[in-house]
Amino acid sequence: xxxxxxxxxxxxxxxxxxxxxxxxKEGMLDSFDIIALVSSLEQEFLIRIDGTxxxxxxxxxxxxxxxxxxxxxxxx
Amino acid sequence: xxxxxxxxxxxxLASEIRDNATSYQSNLFADExxxxxxxxxxxxxxxxxxxxxxxIFREDRGFFHIYFCSSSxxxxxxxxxxxxxxxxxxxxxxxxxxxxxxxLENLFSSHNFSPYASLKRLVLSAPAAEGKPDASxxxxxxVELAALSDADQLLKLLxxxxxxxxxxxxxxxxxxxxxxxxxxxxxxKDQVLAGxxxxxxxxxxxxxxxxxxxxxxxNRGIGSALMSRYLSLYPNVKxxxxxxxxxxxxxxxxxxxxxxxxxSLVDIVMIRGAN
Numbered sequence: 001x002x003x004x005x006x007x008x009x010x011x012x013x014x015x016x017x018x019x020x021x022x023x024x025k026e027g028m029l030d031s032f033d034i035i036a037l038v039s040s041l042e043q044e045f046l047i048r049i050d051g052t053x054x055x056x057x058x059x060x061x062x063x064x065x066x067x068x069x070x071x072x073x074x075x076x
Numbered sequence: 077x078x079x080x081x082x083x084x085x086x087x088x089l090a091s092e093i094r095d096n097a098t099s100y101q102s103n104l105f106a107d108e109x110x111x112x113x114x115x116x117x118x119x120x121x122x123x124x125x126x127x128x129x130x131x132i133f134r135e136d137r138g139f140f141h142i143y144f145c146s147s148s149x150x151x152x153x154x155x156x157x158x159x160x161x162x163x164x165x166x167x168x169x170x171x172x173x174x175x176x177x178x179x180l181e182n183l184f185s186s187h188n189f190s191p192y193a194s195l196k197r198l199v200l201s202a203p204a205a206e207g208k209p210d211a212s213x214x215x216x217x218x219v220e221l222a223a224l225s226d227a228d229q230l231l232k233l234l235x236x237x238x239x240x241x242x243x244x245x246x247x248x249x250x251x252x253x254x255x256x257x258x259x260x261x262x263x264x265k266d267q268v269l270a271g272x273x274x275x276x277x278x279x280x281x282x283x284x285x286x287x288x289x290x291x292x293x294x295n296r297g298i299g300s301a302l303m304s305r306y307l308s309l310y311p312n313v314k315x316x317x318x319x320x321x322x323x324x325x326x327x328x329x330x331x332x333x334x335x336x337x338x339x340s341l342v343d344i345v346m347i348r349g350a351n
Contacts, residue, residue, distance in 0.1 A: 021280075
């Protein structure tokens with residue numbers, strides 16, 4: 001199974017997502033990337049991410065995305 | 077059809093559709109803040125829910141951009157047929173990989189939308205950006221930041237040079253914000269704006285929105301002076317991006333010169349005339 005980090009690196013290979021940066025404020029993930037990321041996370045982890053959870057703060061860091069995945073897993 | 081007062085109205089409805097979707101379809105990439113900006117910018121934003129689809133209309137210069145959020149492509153097909161015709165043209169942007177949007181293009185064609193233009197995204201990534209041509213070039217042209225007093229002239233230059241149906245020209249308020257952020261570079265000649273470069277830079281990513289030299293001042297190195305200054309302004313940027321019309325071969329050739337390459341995203345612009 002892929003990791004969240006692996007999926008991020010597939011979507012934007014030019015960035016190092018292990019760096020302590022705000023992915024949104026730094027422009028590492030734009031709105032197109034987030035749509036692709038949500039789709040990949042749902043397919044890979046067999047989860048359903050609520051529309052209300054698709055907000056910038058849930059994609060701002062690796063930790064935030066992993067928490068979103070765990071939270072969404074419970075709803076699946 | 078309702079007029080949106082705040083972006084949250086739109087985002088909440090889109091979320092509801094997505095949560096009940098079997099195969100969510102949308103061309104709405106704007107977040108709540110962006111929709112709020114449209115509303116504050118006096119771009120009238122209206123919406124309607126039909127069946128399992130939300131349709132959003134954003135007024136531009138005599139036409140409407142149309143956005144959709146639908147629970148499936150079948151629902152979109154059905155609900156689009158029930159959408160009441162308007163007195164102004166509708167323009168839809170279908171953004172994604174070719175394979176993703178091909179069926180949507182066919183669907184919109186079946187509802188009397190015609191292909192109008194296509195754009196592709198070009199990207200310049202590090203380490204290519206570090207070795208980009210002319211990055212250290214300091215031209216003989218005096219590239220400077222636009223001033224607030226340039227706003228009207230900038231707007232006129234954009235409106236006379238670009239097609240609003242294809243290229244989403246900003247309104248004055250957005251331009252003023254761009255000037256205040258230092259996002260617009262200009263070259264002046266004979267006390268008029270001979271060229272401009274308008275970008276949005278966030279952290280390590282920069283989007284090049286417009287790069288333009290007024291027709292009368294072309295072939296004098298103004299464009300390359302603007303581009304070279306732009307590329308050297310932000311040494312920390314790791315990704316430069318832009319959208320270009322696929323038939324604008326001259327521009328594409330220039331972008332390639334600076335190291336930009338195509339990524340997989342395309343934008344198919346389709347239009348349905350006023351009834």
